[in-house]
Amino acid sequence: MNLNPESPVAYIMKRYPRLSETFILNEIRAMERLGGSLQIFSLLPPEPPPHHPMVREVLAPVHALPPSRLAKAWALLRAHGATLASSPVRYLRALGYGTLWSAQSNNPLSVWRQFLRAGFVATTCRQQGVRHVHAHFANAPAAVAHFASTMTGLPFSFTAHAKDLYLTPERIIRRRVMAAEFVATCTAYNARYLRELAGEAGAEKVNLVYHGIDLGLFRAPERSQVRSAQVRPKLILSVGRLVDKKGHDDLIEACARLRARGHAFECRIVGEGPLREALQAQIARHNLQRWVTLPGAMTHSTLVALYQQADLFALAPRITEDGDRDGIPNVIVEAMAIGVPVVSTEVSGIPELVRHEQTGVLVAPRDPQALCDAMEQILLDPERAHSMAQAGRKVLEQDFDLWETTRKLHDLFGCESCGQAHTHDTPKGCAAGDTSSDEMSAVGAATE
Numbered sequence: 001m002n003l004n005p006e007s008p009v010a011y012i013m014k015r016y017p018r019l020s021e022t023f024i025l026n027e028i029r030a031m032e033r034l035g036g037s038l039q040i041f042s043l044l045p046p047e048p049p050p051h052h053p054m055v056r057e058v059l060a061p062v063h064a065l066p067p068s069r070l071a072k073a074w075a076l077l078r079a080h081g082a083t084l085a086s087s088p089v090r091y092l093r094a095l096g097y098g099t100l101w102s103a104q105s106n107n108p109l110s111v112w113r114q115f116l117r118a119g120f121v122a123t124t125c126r127q128q129g130v131r132h133v134h135a136h137f138a139n140a141p142a143a144v145a146h147f148a149s150t151m152t153g154l155p156f157s158f159t160a161h162a163k164d165l166y167l168t169p170e171r172i173i174r175r176r177v178m179a180a181e182f183v184a185t186c187t188a189y190n191a192r193y194l195r196e197l198a199g200e201a202g203a204e205k206v207n208l209v210y211h212g213i214d215l216g217l218f219r220a221p222e223r224s225q226v227r228s229a230q231v232r233p234k235l236i237l238s239v240g241r242l243v244d245k246k247g248h249d250d251l252i253e254a255c256a257r258l259r260a261r262g263h264a265f266e267c268r269i270v271g272e273g274p275l276r277e278a279l280q281a282q283i284a285r286h287n288l289q290r291w292v293t294l295p296g297a298m299t300h301s302t303l304v305a306l307y308q309q310a311d312l313f314a315l316a317p318r319i320t321e322d323g324d325r326d327g328i329p330n331v332i333v334e335a336m337a338i339g340v341p342v343v344s345t346e347v348s349g350i351p352e353l354v355r356h357e358q359t360g361v362l363v364a365p366r367d368p369q370a371l372c373d374a375m376e377q378i379l380l381d382p383e384r385a386h387s388m389a390q391a392g393r394k395v396l397e398q399d400f401d402l403w404e405t406t407r408k409l410h411d412l413f414g415c416e417s418c419g420q421a422h423t424h425d426t427p428k429g430c431a432a433g434d435t436s437s438d439e440m441s442a443v444g445a446a447t448e
Contacts, residue, residue, distance in 0.1 A: 007131040008037040008060075009413050012121065012141045012148075016042040016062060017055045022300070023211040023330050024136050029057055030212070030406035036413065039063065039128050041121050043144060052300065063124050065117070080119035083151050086126060094118070094150040114140055118147030125152055132157070132181070132413055137164040142176050155181035157412070159209070160190055162327040162348065170197055177202045182412055184209040187327045187349025207412060212405030213333050215396060220339025220389070221308045233264040234379050237310035237340070239303065239331040240317075242273030242294070245324050247316030247345065249275075249282055253368035254316075256286040258375060265379065267292045267314075270303065307338040312378050312385070314343045317350065318365035328353055333400060336360075336392035341385035343374045353400070359392035 013024065031038060038060035045067050065072045084091045098115040102108035121144055125133065133148050135141035135158040142158040149156035157180050165173065165185070177183050177198045184207045185191050195203040236255070240246035248269055255267050269279070269292065276294060283292050298306075307313070313335035317326040328349040335342055336353070342360035344350050354360035361377060363370035378385045 006037065007129045008039045010039045010041060010121065010125050010128075010130045010133045010145075010148075011060070012041045012043065012133065012135040012145050014042075014137065014141055015044040015047055016040055017051045018047045019050065019052060021136075022052050022054070025052060025054055025058070026212070026214060026402055027406055027409070028060065029054055030214070030402050031410060032059055034403070034407060034410050036410055039124070039130055041124070041144075043117055043140065050299075063120075065120055076116050076120060079123040080116070082123045082126075083119050086123075087151065087153070090151050090153060094147050097150060098147070110140070111143070114143040115147050118144045118151060121145075121148040122151040125154060130154065134158065134413070137161055138173060138176065139164040139168050142180075146176055146179055149179070157182045157184065159184040159186070159409075160194060161186055162190075163324050165190060165193070166323045166325060173197055174199075174202075177205060180205060182207055184409060184412070186211045188352055189349045190327060207408070209408050210400050210405050211328065211330060211333070212400050212402030213330070213337055213396065214402045215337055215400075218304070218334060218337035220393070233266050234311040235309055236265055236267040236312045236314050236375065237270070237306060237335070238267065238314050239270045239335075240315060240329065241271050242269075242275040242279060244275065245317055245320050245326060246271075247318045247365060248279055250316040250318075250366060250368045250371060251314055252279065252282050252286065252288065252292055254314075254371035254375060255292050256288060257368065257372040259288065259291055261372075261376065263376065263379065265291065268306070269294050270296070270298055270306070272297045304334075304338070307335055307340055310335070310340045311382070312343060312375060313340045314371070314375055316345050316363075316365065316371055317347045318345065319347060326350070333396065336389065337396055339386075339389045339393060341378050341389045342392065343371065343378060345371075353392070353395060355395070357388075359388055359395055361388075 011028065017025065028038060040060045040062045042062055042064040045064060046062060065075055094115065098111055102111040105111050125148065131154065133145045133154050133156040135145035135156070138158055138160040145156040145158055148154070158176065160183060173194070174197045177194060178201070182205050183194060185194060186209065188208055191206050191208045194206045198206065238248065238251055240248065242248060251267070251269065258265060280294060283289060313332065315329060315332060317329065319325040325348045332342055332344060332350065332353060336359070342354050344354050344360065344362060345365040346362045347365050351362060354362055356362040361374040363374050
């Protein structure tokens, strides 16, 4: 087992590269620029183009199983044979875990699928001299990391996000936290949940590491460059997959009320997803075709230009019946970085960034009337909206700077080999009492 601090760290993701996960791409890029050496594992075949241009900046090789069934079966057979030969006791222990966990699972085939993938990861980690295995997402990638750790003796960790955390059974999350060297998560809301699940014995393993943003890439336009409010309707922008948890139907209802009050505006909801037809029908039902549009997916550069034109960014996330929810949507972070005033809901980690009446306006989820009132408040008082936007940018500079958030994770990777426990507390400016992304990037929200 190689624990040389300069040896690479394995990054396991369900699919890489993936346009919807630029927050991970940002982290990888920053990790390498901080001196980290990485080996990337994509459990599924890499997503076909288009890819984010930043993918070309990543130096780490990407390991993935062959796409054809025959080639994949042969690769898995060789990998598991090599892992068994290298460490039979550890391999049999992992096999025993797989047998036990599959017997306890409602989906035993999924357990064995992760076991098979772990053999490939374990063998490649040995070949590449990997010293630590890290998974992004607490579900399948973390399961693979746990199995691979058992097969190799390498320490593992994982970053928990949103859907992966709340739709995975609590007993499984608890088991993975207790086995991991450390756990990172992107909101204080998630961190409290994980610490409660882990109990006193595992709480110190949980670290808050926000999804940072490269603030140098996002600049607010000069106020003199913003189009005059007298010559065009106010632009309300929203970005997110067209799925239930994003609350786009509540935004459309709020827009219907805003129009009834006589306001001149246009609302663009950028993104794709299964609810497109239902949302389009809702727009037609309210005769809002001139006011609300669904332009679909767009490139990141186009989206950034749209942020710069927006008078208001509105997103109305909610917790769905099955427990799915957002963390801190990266689109909110990007909008605030460009200086767009924000209206959102009091869900999950959002209040950690959108602090009511300080850096934005918050309303209860599933309340179109309150959402309409909040949007009207922003649109009618541009000076106050600008003041909140400036305050939001300062919070980003303090707590969400990509280089600082990535350095926290970089330090965790560099310290576990000496057995030291490191816990990053809530950053300055984020009160311990605040309540806490699919965590989606602008690109991801617009395209996934």
